[in-house]
Amino acid sequence: DQTVARAYAKILHGITGEKPVVVLSDDPSASDAIESYAGGDQRWMVAVRMVSEGVDVPRLAVGVYATSTSTPLFFAQAVGRFVRARKRGETASVVLPSVPVLLSLAAELEVARDHALDRPAKADDDWSPEEDLLEKANREEKASDELNGAFEALEAQATFDRVLFDKQEFGTQAEVGSDEEQDFLGIPGLLEPEQVTTLLRQRQADQVAARSRKAKAGGGEGGRVVEVSMHRELTALRKELHSLVGAWARRTSQPHGTVHAALRSECGGPEVPKASADELRARIDTLRRWFVGKK
Template sequence: MTAPFSPADGADALHPTGYARPGASDKGIRLRAWQRQALETFEMAEHPNFLAVATPGAGKTTFALTAARRALVSRKSKRLAVVVPTQHLKLQWAQAAERFGIHLDPEWAAGYGALPSDVHGVVVTYQQVAANPQALRPLVRDSLAVLDEVHHAADSKSWGDSVRTAFEHAWRRLCLSGTPFRSDQSTIPFVRYEGDLACSDFEYGYGEALKDRAVVRPVYFPRINGRMEWTAPDGNVYSATFEDKLTKDLASQRLRTALDVEGEWLPAVLTQAHAQLLHLRGQDPRAGGLVIAMDQDHARGIAEILRERTGVMPTVATSDDPVASQKIARFSETREPWIVAVRMVSEGVDIPRLRVGVYATNTITDLFFRQAVGRLVRWTGGSSKQTAYMFIPDDVRLRASAFTIAEQRRHSLRRKEDPDEGFGPPPPGDERPAEEEPQLEEQLSLFAALSAVPLDEQGRPLDEQRVFEDGGDEIPDYVGGAFEPVAPVPDTGWEPVAPLPLPDPEPLPPAAPVVGPLAKRRDLREKNSAVVRELVHLTGRRHADVNSDLNRKSGIKRISEASIRQLEKRLAAAEEWLRKL
């Protein structure tokens, strides 16, 4: 049974947004205008399901955690459950929640039983929900559920069914997405539809964010043409540029050929992207670059190209690496120039210093493309000029996706004295094919890339050292209009912060200011485990017996249910036992 909330230790010890504010008691959450409007709309909504669509980088997490904090303080919600697409995002959400005084357990698993008394809730992946939806039901009853990037609930019918089972008794379901989406095959629980298009209750687009200034960066799309030659699975040899019209399957084979690490196209594009990054780092030394690869082997091949061409060995973060999340976290805090990933940095991952990207994957869906571009758009303080660049193959399908974003950017940043400059439909032949998914390559072993030569927009050999100046009109992405510097504007105000209640009825001692509850809990669990191993070695008793004795002395059933205070008590008991041996 879920324990009732009560005042707790240090719930307001950390400033909720990380911004310093004068006066120890004068604290709050800084909200942008759209976040305040979305919050009011959410709280006034009568239906328990709410879908908020906000462009990547605009601050969906801040909006959701502010809504969660209000619900917890008012006791409308007993707990908070957050569902995310990846393991790395579990930690990212838990760390973000700590800045709001909300303590989420990213390490919770179905077999852990009850939550520790000093934890407000959990953050889990959609895969965890699908594996055991029944385990979450008692935790989220009468609680707020936040479903981040909710379109993942349509990845399979079983995932959607599991989400419904797990959260049908939640107090409310707040669904988040970075872009409008369709569900052509599986509908998503708790989302309304018109036809196959999801209906949002609040929407804040990229164009609106650009107009608001100092929310997102303008992104430009240098398109790189090329001449590719390959052997198709049927044995025929083909040669084509990205300007040639091909069937869906042949277009996918052409794209694969361009992205081959043994060709000339990809190394040249990586070299040009590196030159652009170095140019940006002249004014912004922490600016970073991201390459999105096709698969894990492709990512490692790209890393080797960057090493050979630039002398820089990039960070490689792939799902087969057990420390990939730590690598991403370290990269976000350093000045390392490049990170290469497949999908781990394409959605939701927050690395604000990323300003250059290379789209080197054959995944061409509009949703994935927009999520990838979203990694580059987050505004950071300190400069009024913050352009970002995503280098893309000049493939008609990617060109169409880039055009829709460039159109919003152009409309938002266009100079008032020349309102029609550069505005218009994409050139002939840019219509998106009916099917967007990359081909299923059952005969992939019969496909062979032969050569790929990069070309510029005029069909000439690519100048690998060419750089673009502040989004000027020479960028081949249909810009047509000069870049207008963006002046920062103040935020709309502060959201008052009340002390956030926690489940433990007794006040807990405040944690050291440099160690948040998440890190402290993990450290205490590791120390408890280490002392138990030493006790087992010295006493000859079984692990289970030692753990049972320590649990009894500290008043807990199992370590996964222990609060920070109980973990400290358990560790003290274990160390006292050691001293007596």
């Protein structure tokens, strides 16, 4: 809401030293503020709904989805402001909460983009499949806020989870501000998609190899640190798996036990408490494929 938007703006100001533009839906000068931002060089804008509803700011390159609204229409409108292949070599990024419904919508948006038809022949124009999808979405009837499910966030501690790029997931669990996190968040925006994919894959392989070397060399206090890290990783993976299983159970009206049994049948391995990190990741990846119709 508007109070939260102002709070976010205050946090951004404190982090960057630059006061962001705040655009509120009930502000009569909101459209003018967006137009001024679109033509200016200010880095940040905090908006309540305004940017999701057909407003075009071509220079947007990094977005933070900091709302509890999770309807497909709103998600397509908001993310479509950023994920646009405007010109060759331009890449935008959107930071999302790592929750099943949003990750599923992100994957579906990529699939819809890749199946867009009738792309104009001119390769260097400003057309993109996301814009076509948004035009169609904006013609649909919009539900009121009272009809849209939402939640109130009481407290949160953000940590890096993964990068979703070109229908693939990259990244290992990393602490906020760590070198590992920066390896994935600091990727240049002016690369070809194939180059970004290659870079992400290489950085992930390097980090996995480094962790493996540390685990083998760990002894004494170092070994205990590795053990604690592995325990935390297993706990996080089990929590994520249970969350996804719950979401899939609600979607299919199946008992949780049935979903777990289906995952073990497809992926192999023991029950969740005895499963390794790799086995848990395999089940998580399988569930994510189910969410996007790749069962």
